[in-house]
Amino acid sequence: MTAVAKADDRQQSGPSVGPLSIWTVPSPERLLWHDLGAVAVVFNARSGDTHVVDPLAHEALALLVESPRTASALTAALADLLEAPEAEVGPKVEAILTEFDRLGLIFPLVTVH
Amino acid sequence: MREDARLLLTVLKNPARQAGLSAQAWSQVLYLARACGLLGRVAADAERYGLLDSLAAGVRDQLIGARRVAEMSRARLLWEMDRVRRATLGPDIKIVLLKGAAYVAAGLPCAAGRVSSDIDVLVSRDRLQWLEAALMAAGWQQVKSSDYDQQYYRDWMHELPPLRHPERNAVIDIHHTILPPTSRYKPDPAKLLANARMIDERFAVFADTDLLLHSASHLFADGELRGGLRDLVDQRDLMVEFGKSADFWPRLKARSEELGLARPLAYSLTYAHDLLAAPVPAEALTAARRALPWPPPLRWVMDWCVRAALIPPHLFDRAAGAAVAGELLYIRSHWLRMPPLMLARHLGVKAWRRTLGSRP
Amino acid sequence: MGRDVRDITRSPEHFRALRREGLRFRVGPFVAHVRTPFTRLRHDFLETYEGFPLASEAEATTFHLQVRATAPLRRWLRPKLMADAGFAHTPFVPLPGDLGMLAMEMGLNWLVATSSDRFLMFHAGLVERGGKAILMPGASGIGKSTLTAGLSLSGWRFFTDEFGLLDPDTLAFHPHPRPISLKNESIPVLAERVMPERLGRPLHETPKGTIRYLKPPRDALERMADTAPASLILYPNYNPNAKSQVIELPKHEAFAMVRGAAVNCDRLGETAFRALAALTDRCRSFRLIYRSLDQAIRMVSDLMEHAP
Structure with a gap:
């Protein structure tokens, strides 16, 4: 079981993609959520992994399920929800996306390199 | 033939016969199927024929468990494909999926209940370094650690030393041809690659004839054959599936000759037909068997070896014969793979290391 | 449960059976079939498993296990035994002849742990x-x-x-x-x-x-x-x-x-x-x-x- 949203500098899951890359959640119907109060756990039936997800990461994933977005579009949407400045949310979103990508929860639709 | 082997072959040939098995027969079938890596297959058959609910609880429990393991194996293969896809974003390079991964990706019937531990892929030789580097940049690591192992693989094998992803504990074998360069059979990988069929923007699978020829050459020229009944079941299923189109058998024969694999194919057709009732047309069987040049005495020995080694003995019924047949075929398959001096050296190093206990 | 079901007993019959065809008994949802030639282990086993219900003809075997000598001669010279489930890649290790019960229990545990994915x-x-x-x-x-x-x-x-x-x-x-x-x-x-x-x-x-x-x-x-x-x-x-x-x-x-x-x-x-x-x-x-x-x-x- 892995904890999401504590991004570290572990290995990338593949070639890094440009900031214009659109992130999508493949087969969101194969993500099973279970609410545990302070946090939620999600089972990814594609990977067989279970992840602990804090509220911000949960929201970010929900937004990407709603519609695929670039990092900056996701930052804008989250900043709007949290009523926080984008400059503050941006780095968090970057870290979350890196971790989601590493765990295979999201996949880049467009690669610009 | 042994009673347990006969029972297992019966339900593999005709899954509906599972319904009539006694508890005692099931004890034998379940044990042997597990030993052959076919328990998931027997479970998939039971499900497909709607038999699961009618079986005794103890039998059903084992089949449900085996079905879960097979489902998980399938999910893991698909997930490793996804991770390889992510790790290789970009260049337009064809990666051919082999064996289990190919059957799953192509949706072939032999994928049902099949358990694979590793994922096998093939790329053209000039793309090997690129693929290895891409995977290692994405976290895969070398498994074979000693210099000797590394050198052995790179010099004598048809694949790179296996790579493992430490977080997922999944192993990938990257091949550039389907048999070792030292094998007496030398199918041209370029021909196999050329006919491979893309299934998405990254992955391909071999053409129908080549899927069968690969499995046959793996079992009858390259592998140890020990416990190889599972591969023969794959081959039987491929024959059933592809044999539905009338031109398959003549194309198969032509292709086997083009690739120089007529003899492994002859074994495959013979045993899949004899043991598993593969629907091979009589003329195709006769034609293929002309590739077996051996005079009768030698052929009989081979036949005995193959039949004994395909099906492992029962724990409580160990006949010395099966072990001997397995050893003979192990030696034979290595002899087919390597120059003679090489063989002694390789076996020697392995035995030496076992003695020292430095590796399992 | 009806008592027409036979149990494992400390009888010469079961002592012999352990060496020959083995004993098949039920443990919860499983049926284990065990066999061993070792005298001491057969005594220990019958003592510990006395009262376990024998499996009927109508029940299929879940696990097969034997505890055998590591090499034919070893058994007489310096007894060393190990569990054997018949599959490749088992983690069983040779043990001194006195520890047959341990080999048996560890073998059964391994079989339960690796082949009960129904649960x-x-x-x-x-x-x-x-x-x-x-x-x-x-x-x-x-x-x-x-x-x-x-x-x-x-x-x-x-x-x-x-x-x-x-x-x-x-x-x-x-x-x-x-x-x-x-x-x-x-x-x-x-x-x-x-x-x-x-x-x-x-x-x-x-x-x-x-x-x-x-x-x-x-x-x-x-x-x-x-x-x-x-x-x-x-x-x-x-x-x-x-x-x-x-x-x-x-x-x-x-x-x-x-x-x-x-x-x-x-x-x-x-x-x-x-x-x-x-x-x-x-x-x-x-x-x-x-x-x-x-x-x-x-x-x-x-x-x-x-x-x-």
Whole structure:
């Protein structure tokens, strides 16, 4: 079981993609959520992994399920929800996306390199 | 033939016969199927024929468990494909999926209940370094650690030393041809690659004839054959599936000759037909068997070896014969793979290391 | 259960059968078929497994296991034996001839652990009272077996000290009443509570120190087909120097802990996730720190009354 949203500098899951890359959640119907109060756990039936997800990461994933977005579009949407400045949310979103990508929860639709 | 082997072959040939098995027969079938890596297959058959609910609880429990393991194996293969896809974003390079991964990706019937531990892929030789580097940049690591192992693989094998992803504990074998360069059979990988069929923007699978020829050459020229009944079941299923189109058998024969694999194919057709009732047309069987040049005495020995080694003995019924047949075929398959001096050296190093206990 | 079912007895007939065709007996949802040529092991086995129901003709075998000599000559010169399930890649190691029971038990444990994916399997002790089961996960050596044994001698029905078998469809636990493996300091603690004939002879100098196998209680064997849902999850922690206390775990911790105890949860995937989520919803989870066995038994009884 892995904890999401504590991004570290572990290995990338593949070639890094440009900031214009659109992130999508493949087969969101194969993500099973279970609410545990302070946090939620999600089972990814594609990977067989279970992840602990804090509220911000949960929201970010929900937004990407709603519609695929670039990092900056996701930052804008989250900043709007949290009523926080984008400059503050941006780095968090970057870290979350890196971790989601590493765990295979999201996949880049467009690669610009 | 042994009673347990006969029972297992019966339900593999005709899954509906599972319904009539006694508890005692099931004890034998379940044990042997597990030993052959076919328990998931027997479970998939039971499900497909709607038999699961009618079986005794103890039998059903084992089949449900085996079905879960097979489902998980399938999910893991698909997930490793996804991770390889992510790790290789970009260049337009064809990666051919082999064996289990190919059957799953192509949706072939032999994928049902099949358990694979590793994922096998093939790329053209000039793309090997690129693929290895891409995977290692994405976290895969070398498994074979000693210099000797590394050198052995790179010099004598048809694949790179296996790579493992430490977080997922999944192993990938990257091949550039389907048999070792030292094998007496030398199918041209370029021909196999050329006919491979893309299934998405990254992955391909071999053409129908080549899927069968690969499995046959793996079992009858390259592998140890020990416990190889599972591969023969794959081959039987491929024959059933592809044999539905009338031109398959003549194309198969032509292709086997083009690739120089007529003899492994002859074994495959013979045993899949004899043991598993593969629907091979009589003329195709006769034609293929002309590739077996051996005079009768030698052929009989081979036949005995193959039949004994395909099906492992029962724990409580160990006949010395099966072990001997397995050893003979192990030696034979290595002899087919390597120059003679090489063989002694390789076996020697392995035995030496076992003695020292430095590796399992 | 009707008593027309035959049990394992300390008879010459079963002593012979162990060497020849083997004995097939039921342990909860499984049928084990075991065989061995070793005289001492056959004595030990019949003593410990006396009273287990023999499987009928109508039941298929789940596991085959033999304990055999490591090499033909070894058996006479310097007995060394090992478990053999007939499959490649088993982790069995050669043991001295005196430790046959250990080879047998470790072999059976391996078979249960690797081939029971019908169930979500917890590395845990399990007891039941009034139709409610308590799951007690824990690594070896923290008192799990001792507490399970102690409870089963104090009015609780013994399910297992090693494998909690959860049916993911019904969320009921299946008993798997095998001999309880008591180690080192826990041996005298339990020895004073049971009739001496219930304890097998001491096995010295095993990889885990001294081991004695405690026969499962009669009612555990007679009711080995009666399942029960869990209502409580406890993490026992024997510590004679700590203050005894009961600490409730928050939900997310409870989920992570019980998932960690589920041996085959990666093999069951989505089935396991759903069962773990349901189990965490249904059961409260506590860490139990105790200084003596009697104290722990009282604490568990209190918890069962107040946190149903």
